[in-house]
Amino acid sequence: MNRAAMTASQKDFENAMNQVKLLKKDPGNEVKLKLYALYKQATEGPCNMPKPGVFDLINKAKWDAWNTLGSLPKETARQNYVDLVSSLSSSLESSSQVEPGTDRKSTGYETLMVTSEDGITKITLNRPAKKNAINVEMYHEIMRALKAASKDDSSITVLTGNGDYYSSGNDLTNFTDIPPGGVEEKAKNSAILLREFVGCFIDFPKPLIAVVNGPAVGISVTILGLFDAVYASDRATFHTPFSHLGQSPEGCSSYTFLKIMGPAKATEMLVFGKKLTAGEACAQGLVTAVFPDSTFQKEVWTRLKAFAKLPPNAMRISKEVIRNREKEKLHAVNAEECSVLQERWLSDECMNAVVNFLSRKSKL
Numbered sequence: 001m002n003r004a005a006m007t008a009s010q011k012d013f014e015n016a017m018n019q020v021k022l023l024k025k026d027p028g029n030e031v032k033l034k035l036y037a038l039y040k041q042a043t044e045g046p047c048n049m050p051k052p053g054v055f056d057l058i059n060k061a062k063w064d065a066w067n068t069l070g071s072l073p074k075e076t077a078r079q080n081y082v083d084l085v086s087s088l089s090s091s092l093e094s095s096s097q098v099e100p101g102t103d104r105k106s107t108g109y110e111t112l113m114v115t116s117e118d119g120i121t122k123i124t125l126n127r128p129a130k131k132n133a134i135n136v137e138m139y140h141e142i143m144r145a146l147k148a149a150s151k152d153d154s155s156i157t158v159l160t161g162n163g164d165y166y167s168s169g170n171d172l173t174n175f176t177d178i179p180p181g182g183v184e185e186k187a188k189n190s191a192i193l194l195r196e197f198v199g200c201f202i203d204f205p206k207p208l209i210a211v212v213n214g215p216a217v218g219i220s221v222t223i224l225g226l227f228d229a230v231y232a233s234d235r236a237t238f239h240t241p242f243s244h245l246g247q248s249p250e251g252c253s254s255y256t257f258l259k260i261m262g263p264a265k266a267t268e269m270l271v272f273g274k275k276l277t278a279g280e281a282c283a284q285g286l287v288t289a290v291f292p293d294s295t296f297q298k299e300v301w302t303r304l305k306a307f308a309k310l311p312p313n314a315m316r317i318s319k320e321v322i323r324n325r326e327k328e329k330l331h332a333v334n335a336e337e338c339s340v341l342q343e344r345w346l347s348d349e350c351m352n353a354v355v356n357f358l359s360r361k362s363k364l
């Protein structure tokens, strides 16, 4: 959704203020400060109060939180307040429905499982019968889950898959739902959706980690170049068969893969569709570490829980320092890849490949 076009009404804002009072669990000081700051900004505008003295710790923390919002417009602050309360309500509401000690689950997703526990928000692709192929609904839900995770109280965010696959990439039946404007309109809409989807990964502010539990195909592989760490089971494979499908690279891979593995290896993957084992992907720098499948979950989650205990602000700021100078470039690459793909989707090569898959004449 286009955030600029989305502003909460005064009524939404009042409802959110009432919801805060009904929260069953204390959301923690950091979140309470954020709520305070957004409330003040939404109702009074930028902070112009004198700064409290260094020993007035509580008022100074509140002043700092408010002052950090700078000249954020009142409407945006109101929307951010409503979004934050809504993400708190969904995760804390559901905590009352599960056994103590189990994950807090976010409801309201058809294609994902989203949990938040031990400082980690885990987004699990959940269409195992379809090898976690990403349909249009899943694209939207992943974006929604990422936006919520960027504002919740977790330190790190993880993307993983349920079942034997990490993901088989774009759901090829996405191409069968043709709108009244025909295939041109479909290609245009798909390019808009893809650009927004990849943009969410480029802009994600916290450490983002992929736990690749099995084979990964297409867009689920290309966006790995935008993650901060990629842990893979030795059962995982990495496959980008774009030429086979009459398509071209996306997910900023035409830029990130060249930087990660150099042009020769990137070409083997992105142009010739060479499938890499987890070990090969690790040797080429796409994967951070590989674990035996039998101990994969245990080893990875032990490591991630330790990472999640690190100071969250330091991690977020370090990521910003590492990634920010690339952001503008990545958005430009994303735009270009989407516009090339928009044309490719209308080509006979692409249409034939999709028809062949759907009529089960071909598989990877």
Ligand SMILES: CCCCCC/C=C/C(=O)SCCNC(=O)CCNC(=O)[C@H](O)C(C)(C)COP(=O)(O)OP(=O)(O)OC[C@H]1O[C@@H](n2cnc3c(N)ncnc32)[C@H](O)[C@@H]1OP(=O)(O)O
Pocket: 129, 130, 131, 133, 134, 168, 169, 170, 171, 172, 173, 174, 190, 191, 193, 194, 217, 218, 219, 220, 241, 242, 245, 247, 250, 357, 362, 363, 364
């Ligand atoms: C908004 C548009 C944005 C577009 C972004 C651009 C993205 C590009 C890409 O991601 S390109 C990659 C696309 N993916 C593929 O080409 C994979 C196609 N799938 C396969 O080749 C195979 O299914 C397999 C190798 C992944 C797995 O084979 P196998 O183990 O033999 O399982 P099945 O084929 O029986 O699969 C089980 C079940 O899942 C369905 N399915 C699997 N992958 C997809 C898919 N990508 N799209 C749609 N459906 C998929 C498969 O049809 C089976 O369904 P069924 O049981 O027959 O109902």
